[in-house]
Amino acid sequence: MNFVLGQLAGFGDAFIALVADPVTYIYLISSVFLGIVFGALPGLTATLAVTILTGFFGNKVPLDYALIALLGAYVGAIYGGSYPSILLNIPGTAASAATAMDGYPLAKRGRGAEALGLTTTASFVGTLIGTFALLIFVWVLLLISQNIASPEKALLALFGILLSGTLMSEDLVIKGWISGMIGLAMAMVGLDPLLSEPRYTFGWSYLLSGFQVVPVLMGAFAIPQIIESLRMGGVAQIAQLKGRIVPKLGQVRRYFPTIARSGVIGTGVGSLPGVGEDVAGWVSYGVGKSVSKEGKTFGKGSLEGLLSSETANNACIGGALIPLLVLGIPGSPPAAALMGAFRINNIIPGPTIDPAIILRVVAIMVLASFTMFLMGLFTARIFIKILKLPQTVFLPVVMVLTTIGSFSVGGGINDLYLMLGVGALAYGMNLLRYPIAPLVIGVILGGLFDETFRRSLFLHDGNLAVFASRPGAAILLAMNVGLIASQLGPVKRGFRRLVTRTKGAS
Amino acid sequence: MSLDQTDQDSRSASQQPVQTANDKAVLRARDFWGALVLIAVSLFFLWRTSFIPLWGENRAGVSGGDWYNSAALVPLGIFTAMGLMAVSVLVTSIREGGASRALSSVGIGWNGFEAWRIVTITVSLVFYIGALVPRVDFIASSGLLITALIYGYHTGNPRRMGIAAASVMLAGLYALIAHFPQAEWNAPHDDDMVTLVIWAVFTVVVLVQARGSSVMKAIPVIALLVPTILVCAMAFGFRQNVPNRGGLLFSQIEYNYYVNLRPLWRDR
Numbered sequence: 001m002n003f004v005l006g007q008l009a010g011f012g013d014a015f016i017a018l019v020a021d022p023v024t025y026i027y028l029i030s031s032v033f034l035g036i037v038f039g040a041l042p043g044l045t046a047t048l049a050v051t052i053l054t055g056f057f058g059n060k061v062p063l064d065y066a067l068i069a070l071l072g073a074y075v076g077a078i079y080g081g082s083y084p085s086i087l088l089n090i091p092g093t094a095a096s097a098a099t100a101m102d103g104y105p106l107a108k109r110g111r112g113a114e115a116l117g118l119t120t121t122a123s124f125v126g127t128l129i130g131t132f133a134l135l136i137f138v139w140v141l142l143l144i145s146q147n148i149a150s151p152e153k154a155l156l157a158l159f160g161i162l163l164s165g166t167l168m169s170e171d172l173v174i175k176g177w178i179s180g181m182i183g184l185a186m187a188m189v190g191l192d193p194l195l196s197e198p199r200y201t202f203g204w205s206y207l208l209s210g211f212q213v214v215p216v217l218m219g220a221f222a223i224p225q226i227i228e229s230l231r232m233g234g235v236a237q238i239a240q241l242k243g244r245i246v247p248k249l250g251q252v253r254r255y256f257p258t259i260a261r262s263g264v265i266g267t268g269v270g271s272l273p274g275v276g277e278d279v280a281g282w283v284s285y286g287v288g289k290s291v292s293k294e295g296k297t298f299g300k301g302s303l304e305g306l307l308s309s310e311t312a313n314n315a316c317i318g319g320a321l322i323p324l325l326v327l328g329i330p331g332s333p334p335a336a337a338l339m340g341a342f343r344i345n346n347i348i349p350g351p352t353i354d355p356a357i358i359l360r361v362v363a364i365m366v367l368a369s370f371t372m373f374l375m376g377l378f379t380a381r382i383f384i385k386i387l388k389l390p391q392t393v394f395l396p397v398v399m400v401l402t403t404i405g406s407f408s409v410g411g412g413i414n415d416l417y418l419m420l421g422v423g424a425l426a427y428g429m430n431l432l433r434y435p436i437a438p439l440v441i442g443v444i445l446g447g448l449f450d451e452t453f454r455r456s457l458f459l460h461d462g463n464l465a466v467f468a469s470r471p472g473a474a475i476l477l478a479m480n481v482g483l484i485a486s487q488l489g490p491v492k493r494g495f496r497r498l499v500t501r502t503k504g505a506s
Numbered sequence: 507m508s509l510d511q512t513d514q515d516s517r518s519a520s521q522q523p524v525q526t527a528n529d530k531a532v533l534r535a536r537d538f539w540g541a542l543v544l545i546a547v548s549l550f551f552l553w554r555t556s557f558i559p560l561w562g563e564n565r566a567g568v569s570g571g572d573w574y575n576s577a578a579l580v581p582l583g584i585f586t587a588m589g590l591m592a593v594s595v596l597v598t599s600i601r602e603g604g605a606s607r608a609l610s611s612v613g614i615g616w617n618g619f620e621a622w623r624i625v626t627i628t629v630s631l632v633f634y635i636g637a638l639v640p641r642v643d644f645i646a647s648s649g650l651l652i653t654a655l656i657y658g659y660h661t662g663n664p665r666r667m668g669i670a671a672a673s674v675m676l677a678g679l680y681a682l683i684a685h686f687p688q689a690e691w692n693a694p695h696d697d698d699m700v701t702l703v704i705w706a707v708f709t710v711v712v713l714v715q716a717r718g719s720s721v722m723k724a725i726p727v728i729a730l731l732v733p734t735i736l737v738c739a740m741a742f743g744f745r746q747n748v749p750n751r752g753g754l755l756f757s758q759i760e761y762n763y764y765v766n767l768r769p770l771w772r773d774r
Contacts, residue, residue, distance in 0.1 A: 199577055461574075
């Protein structure tokens with residue numbers, strides 16, 4: 001109990017410091033607004049919002065303001081994705097795909113305003129649940145993580161890449177793993193971290209320092225999105241919005257168990273390395289469908305279905321920040337962009353992170369969720385008007401934003417060439433249904449994996465048993481092996497047979 | 507088939523999750539080629555990895571250490587794993603009929619309209635990043651790109667897409683041919699003038715063809731304001747480096763900012 005009270009006191013100090021600073025509000029309101037706009041416009045994503053703002057604010061303003069801008073945009077964008085899902089039946093972001101299942105049928109029945117109001121409330125509560133989990137669990141995990149050494153770090157980085165590849169792949173799981181391997185391979189470019197041996201530089205001095213994170217992020221997330229979405233821009237047919245958006249208290253109270261359950265699920269999914277808000281939304285929707293009394297009406301305009309996905313995707317944000325801050329492993333693609341911002345500010349998330357930064361992140365998250373809540377309830381009609389903007393108008397603007405953002409972080413034209421090259425690769429991978437998130441996570445974690453894997457061997461004279469002899473490493477090794485084995489054909493078939501037999505016996 | 511339908515079809519082919527049996531068959535045919543490329547890339551980089559000392563070679567009389575110290579160790583594992591996984595994708599593709607469909611355009615889901623759309627966007631982006639941004643004023647080059655992309659893709663008309671790509675390519679080609687060496691990127695302004703003229707002519711064409719379209723009428727405003735505000739915010743607000751500081755328009759803005767504007771509040 002003392003621990004929780006101590007945490008709340010630390011959070012309180014950070015919160016008051018932020019609230020007392022008038023500049024906070026400028027960054028907060030503008031970033032949440034921008035985030036909601038990015039989320040609401042189909043073709044723009046939460047990852048893109050955080051990535052582009054990293055280019056602009058990453059290392060140009062004090063870290064606190066940069067974090068407000070990035071986290072505000074992150075929270076706003078995940079929530080903003082619900083607007084086109086409900087009103088156009090087009091998910092604004094992948095995280096809101098499940099929202100469209102029930103949101104649009106509700107809007108068609110004239111209950112769009114009610115759906116938006118409840119979604120706003122659910123997103124707000126979901127973000128707070130995730131943030132509370134961040135405040136509490138991050139310290140517990142930090143204490144544990146201080147005892148992990150190079151072998152555990154190497155296996156954890158590998159697990160993050162493999163898990164992201166497994167869960168983000170919409171076709172063959174192996175494609176997700178290949179994507180992660182491509183990211184790892186990209187991280188090998190430049191001077192190696194132990195011996196400063198140049199690798200794959202092809203005589204180009206720019207490559208000696210390796211691939212810079214921001215141009216890779218911009219290339220991986222912005223360029224394919226621009227190429228893919230730059231199509232004929234028609235005026236969207238928005239469902240009519242009648243009635244008040246502010247929800248009734250009784251209705252919120254009625255659905256509170258659903259919101260609480262989805263918040264916990266979202267936080268849990270978010271805390272898995274490399275798994276994003278879209279997975280959280282679908283998992284929560286699936287659980288909601290199976291446990292709810294309204295399960296049969298899911299997909300036909302159920303408020304419970306709507307709240308299951310919308311709460312979870314926002315709760316996922318706090319969850320995704322846990323592995324990022326504790327282990328330096330991003331919990332979602334936007335968190336990977338956030339990791340880029342930390343890096344260009346010379347802050348290494350992980351066991352050695354300054355605890356004050358974690359408390360400030362929590363305080364910013366709470367402020368951002370309040371801002372999102374108020375904006376969602378009272379300025380929703382502005383965002384609805386923005387939905388009418390065709391993507392052929394804003395995508396060229398995004399291209400220019402991406403170019404100048406990427407250039408200014410590194411200050412060189414080579415970063416732009418890198419961005420273009422990574423963009424072409426990512427677009428090709430999109431065409432072949434290779435997920436992009438594992439690639440980015442591979443680039444970010446590749447250096448850590450390489451360094452810790454080789455350091456482990458170096459300290460133990462090349463004895464590979466070091467990855468199995470330490471308890472933590474043995475557990476992580478088993479998790480890695482289990483994850484790979486679970487995708488092998490014979491194991492899958494055997495598991496299916498076992499399930500069938502168990503069912504038959506019972 | 508109307509253009510709208512073609513566009514919708516192409517969207518369903520590349521954007522939506524794998525749904526129908528035909529989508530899956532097309533994907534497996536593409537996987538066949540994708541896996542072959544991946545195998546080739548893995549082999550190439552395995553060969554390049556062999557350049558990095560692995561077995562404790564001596565370098566300038568100093569021992570390179572043991573195999574587990576080698577900088578080649580992790581890349582070796584990565585490219586071997588990537589190659590093996592690519593073989594697995596290839597086997598899956600062949601088993602599911604991808605190889606037999608891979609040699610026909612229908613098999614890989616070829617869509618002429620979609621290919622034209624992607625090629626024209628790629629040409630615009632390559633010439634913008636590769637030729638215009640390093641050499642030409644950022645406001646002029648970005649203004650031209652925004653004008654070209656909105657004009658070219660808003661109506662989904664293939665002819666317009668071609669015109670858009672050609673205009674960016676023309677400006678880019680001039681800049682590349684006239685001022686290829688890096689030493690000339692900032693100096694002369696003739697490539698800025700060429701880009702500016704192409705942008706101006708293009709804007710007139712857009713306005714003539716606007717015919718009541720509010721988006722078309724808004725293009726010149728967006729194309730001028732967005733890059734100007736961005737580059738000024740970055741240079742004077744965040745005090746960051748911006749592309750081509752010596753560009754025709756930006757150098758004038760910068761001069762007037764420091765000589766005429768800034769003293770208004772600095773000298774008080």
